[in-house]
Amino acid sequence: MIRVLIADDHTILRDGLKQILAECRDMVVAGEADNGLDALKKVREEEWGVVVLDMSMPGKSGIELVKQIKSEKPKLPILILSMHKEDQYAVRTLKAGASGYLCKDSASAQLVSAIRKVAGGGVFISPEVAEKLAFDLHHKSDAPPHTLLSDREHQVFMMLVQGKGLTEIADELNLSVKTVSTHKTRIQEKMNTNNLSALIKYAIKHGLLDEVGDLPD
Structure with missing residues (x-):
């Protein structure tokens, strides 16, 4: 059973993610956090299979939070949930130690597979971000x-x-x-x-x- 911690400062979004995962027999949302410090506290107090982490929350968040979690729990998979499709956000979070990057507007369709992928030791990038990343890699001289x-x-x-x-x-x-x-x-x-x-x-x-x-x- 994959124990999932959802960290996002929007209650409606957390409820939506829980609803998506409710029918999955191989995972359970065992905890929630609405800010970076609370997420870090829960990571320290319990064992998790995957942390689904919003890119922007009050207090500590983003790259800084990813790095701190990975420094304390290096084997814990982190799936970033972000509103940004910009590939550089994905690259920066993966370099910081995240295992996956999922755009929020794709969450309903890809959340379950993304969690399973990172929980199994893989890396997940949503198709739209992967496509843009591949394009940019072939056009490095044109990089913004x-x-x-x-x-x-x-x-x-x-x-x-x-x-x-x-x-x-x-x-x-x-x-x-x-x-x-x-x-x-x-x-x-x-x-x-x-x-x-x-x-x-x-x-x-x-x-x-x-x-x-x-x-x-």
Whole structure:
């Protein structure tokens, strides 16, 4: 029996995932978490077959959370559940230690097979992401600038385009404002721009953000 921990900050989504898995005789949803710290606590307290982990939750989340879980439970399979079809998200999570990457809009059709695959020691990537990844591998010279960012730079980049200031980012990542400012400078150099508005427009164009508010001046 595969014991599944579902970590997502949306109750409706967790309920939907539980409903999908309810009729599977080889797995059971034995725990839930609605934030990164709670997910980490449950991972430490019990043994799990698979953790289904939302990419974006309050507190610790994303690449940082994947790395911490794998450092403490190296054999525990993690299936990332994300709204993003962007292949670079998949690549970064797999490099961090995740065993699979599933887009949320494909969950109803692929969740069961994805859990079975990673629980059995395999790697799962949804077909739409795999197709895009294969295309990009054959067109490396055309790779978009954001793929050149390091994991930390990518994290800061996403927080910047979501409207967070340097001080707020520094507090959330436990970094100094000076360090965050340095990351911002490097991001702008790699992205070949010198203003936040251009970064936000880039993020929208490449589907890195679903929706944002008014662009800054």
